[in-house]
Amino acid sequence: MDWFTAHVDEVWKLFVEHLYLSAVPLVIGLAIALPLGWLAKRYRIIGPPLIMGTGLLYTLPSLAVFILLPGILHTQILDPVNVIVAMTIYTIALLVRTVADGLRAVPEDVLLSATAMGYRPFSRLVKVELPLAVPVISAGLRVAAVSNVSIVSVAAIIGVQQLGSLFTDGFNRAFFAPIITGIVACVVLSLVLDLLIMGVTHVLTPWSRTRRPG
Amino acid sequence: MIRFESVSKSYPDGTIAVGDLSLEVPDGQTTVFVGPSGCGKTTSLRMINRMIEPTGGRITVDDRDTASMDAATLRRSMGYVIQHAGLFPHRTIKANITTVPLLLGWDRRRAERRALELMEQVGLPEHLAGRYPAQLSGGQQQRVGVARALAADPPIMLMDEPFSAVDPIVREQLQDAFLMLQADLGKTIVFVTHDIDEAIKLGDQVAVLRVRGELAQLASPADLLAEPTDEFVADFVGKDRGYRTLGFRSASYPIATEPTVPVGATADLARVTAAGRWVLVIDDERRPLGWVDPDKVDQAVSIGSLHRGGTVASVTGTLREALDAALSSPTGRGVIVDESGALLGTVRAHEVVDAIAADAQRAP
Ligand SMILES: Nc1ncnc2c1ncn2[C@@H]1O[C@H](COP(=O)(O)OP(=O)(O)OP(=O)(O)O)[C@@H](O)[C@H]1O
Ligand SMILES: [Mg+2]
Numbered sequence: 001m002d003w004f005t006a007h008v009d010e011v012w013k014l015f016v017e018h019l020y021l022s023a024v025p026l027v028i029g030l031a032i033a034l035p036l037g038w039l040a041k042r043y044r045i046i047g048p049p050l051i052m053g054t055g056l057l058y059t060l061p062s063l064a065v066f067i068l069l070p071g072i073l074h075t076q077i078l079d080p081v082n083v084i085v086a087m088t089i090y091t092i093a094l095l096v097r098t099v100a101d102g103l104r105a106v107p108e109d110v111l112l113s114a115t116a117m118g119y120r121p122f123s124r125l126v127k128v129e130l131p132l133a134v135p136v137i138s139a140g141l142r143v144a145a146v147s148n149v150s151i152v153s154v155a156a157i158i159g160v161q162q163l164g165s166l167f168t169d170g171f172n173r174a175f176f177a178p179i180i181t182g183i184v185a186c187v188v189l190s191l192v193l194d195l196l197i198m199g200v201t202h203v204l205t206p207w208s209r210t211r212r213p214g
Numbered sequence: 215m216i217r218f219e220s221v222s223k224s225y226p227d228g229t230i231a232v233g234d235l236s237l238e239v240p241d242g243q244t245t246v247f248v249g250p251s252g253c254g255k256t257t258s259l260r261m262i263n264r265m266i267e268p269t270g271g272r273i274t275v276d277d278r279d280t281a282s283m284d285a286a287t288l289r290r291s292m293g294y295v296i297q298h299a300g301l302f303p304h305r306t307i308k309a310n311i312t313t314v315p316l317l318l319g320w321d322r323r324r325a326e327r328r329a330l331e332l333m334e335q336v337g338l339p340e341h342l343a344g345r346y347p348a349q350l351s352g353g354q355q356q357r358v359g360v361a362r363a364l365a366a367d368p369p370i371m372l373m374d375e376p377f378s379a380v381d382p383i384v385r386e387q388l389q390d391a392f393l394m395l396q397a398d399l400g401k402t403i404v405f406v407t408h409d410i411d412e413a414i415k416l417g418d419q420v421a422v423l424r425v426r427g428e429l430a431q432l433a434s435p436a437d438l439l440a441e442p443t444d445e446f447v448a449d450f451v452g453k454d455r456g457y458r459t460l461g462f463r464s465a466s467y468p469i470a471t472e473p474t475v476p477v478g479a480t481a482d483l484a485r486v487t488a489a490g491r492w493v494l495v496i497d498d499e500r501r502p503l504g505w506v507d508p509d510k511v512d513q514a515v516s517i518g519s520l521h522r523g524g525t526v527a528s529v530t531g532t533l534r535e536a537l538d539a540a541l542s543s544p545t546g547r548g549v550i551v552d553e554s555g556a557l558l559g560t561v562r563a564h565e566v567v568d569a570i571a572a573d574a575q576r577a578p
Contacts, residue, residue, distance in 0.1 A: 110300050
């Protein structure tokens with residue numbers, strides 16, 4: 001506890017950095033997964049390989065990705081862009097299937113009546129299908145958020161500063177206080193992201209909380 | 215007018231859903247497509263708004279080939295109602311109903327006024343406007359479906375088994391509401407059902423289809439019952455079609471004066487009036503209330519002692535109503551009323567049957 005009070009400012013900076021490195025890829029990854037998931041749902045031929053292929057990205061060892069990306073992107077090893085790109089890949093890996101599942105969960109007769117009423121395909125997607133897919137997509141997003149928080153910490157090994165740095169620091173000095181602080185901060189961060197996603201979902205889906213009276 | 219000209223639809227797997235359908239749907243009337251499952255009713259209906267594209271022939275609306283029109287624009291000019299309503303679960307009732315008006319660029323305030331007006335027209339209380347579809351009963355959802363289809367006042371309505379997913383009592387209410395609405399609006403309606411009774415009740419003209427969308431017969435309900443073209447139609451229309459035909463015929467029959475007593479009459483008065491039979495009890499405005507056995511009256515005729523089993527037929531109604539009134543009456547004397555509901559007299563079953571026979575002789 002003494003260690004924590006003495007290093008509050010530093011921990012806070014790492015916390016914000018960690019938040020940035022996990023949340024930004026979440027947003028970018030979602031933006032990319034939406035059209036990919038739509039493609040996977042829409043086209044029977046490319047659907048399965050697309051979902052399988054993006055899903056496999058998740059099995060790439062994160063340490064290897066952090067080390068290899070600078071070479072591919074021509075960036076410095078310590079450039080946070082590497083982490084952002086890597087985390088975006090993991091987010092996509094988790095979300096393409098989720099988006100496809102969410103769109104698939106929209107009832108057939110709802111799609112049918114939307115088309116029959118004269119929605120063109122794009123506005124049907126935006127005004128009817130996506131809103132109805134929100135609960136499923138949001139569940140996937142929550143998993144991705146927690147996963148990101150946890151994977152980002154690995155980047156400490158290559159020297160990118162965030163809460164994971166507390167683990168390497170504690171390890172190097174055989175000192176537990178920073179490690180425990182790091183774990184608690186990661187849990188808090190996950191919770192914050194989770195609550196944030198739940199809050200937005202809550203606002204977007206008033207209809208999903210309705211029950212028949214009586 | 216919607217015209218099918220040698221329309222066909224086949225699928226890549228070789229299925230022929232509709233072989234060669236030619237048919238006219240007149241303006242301002244309800245045309246019902248009826249037939250066994252898989253005969254191509256839904257396919258034929260959906261080809262009208264190009265939810266399914268025909269593989270042969272053409273469909274015209276007011277002499278314009280639908281294939282030459284923009285599909286979304288075409289669809290916005292036709293209301294469409296399906297079995298489970300297909301309401302948008304994420305939108306309130308009001309927002310569901312305003313869908314097409316807003317797609318057509320109406321101003322929001324006007325669209326919402328229209329939605330409330332329609333809710334009243336289809337018999338939905340206003341307080342449901344802010345609810346979500348999941349909070350409504352099946353029958354209410356179906357009414358919303360109809361209101362939503364009517365929202366932009368399209369000249370054409372396409373309805374695919376709209377009332378088949380609700381229980382029989384609600385279905386009948388919805389059918390009656392449909393008839394009242396249509397009497398007001400006079401839309402050009404294509405209505406799909408597999409229920410011949412529904413077809414006969416709702417249709418101005420009925421198209422009986424058999425497999426591959428082959429038109430077996432196109433006729434008014436009365437003609438369909440009276441003269442099915444072949445075995446298939448006869449079977450499909452059902453066994454008691456002779457009796458059901460009466461639902462479309464009227465003829466005059468003798469109406470006998472019936473002795474009556476008012477509610478509250480003494481047992482003595484009832485006994486004298488009845489002269490050994492049951493007696494009909496009426497209210498202040500001469501509306502029939504029920505029959506009473508004078509021997510079972512203690513002091514005065516009370517509402518509670520009435521036998522109310524019999525149906526009442528209007529003199530302007532059909533022969534089926536009159537016959538049913540006679541057959542259902544505990545005295546064998548069917549109660550006949552005028553348009554205001556006041557008693558005219560009674561008729562016996564054999565007298566109605568005689569009238570039917572006489573009427574049949576007059577017809578060619
Ligand atoms: N996509 C498709 N591919 C192949 N065959 C199809 C397809 N869609 C429909 N069919 C076939 O076309 C025929 C007509 O189907 P349709 O849905 O029009 O029948 P229906 O008369 O509406 O039946 P129901 O009363 O059961 O709704 C059926 O034999 C059906 O199996
Ligand atoms: Mg059908």
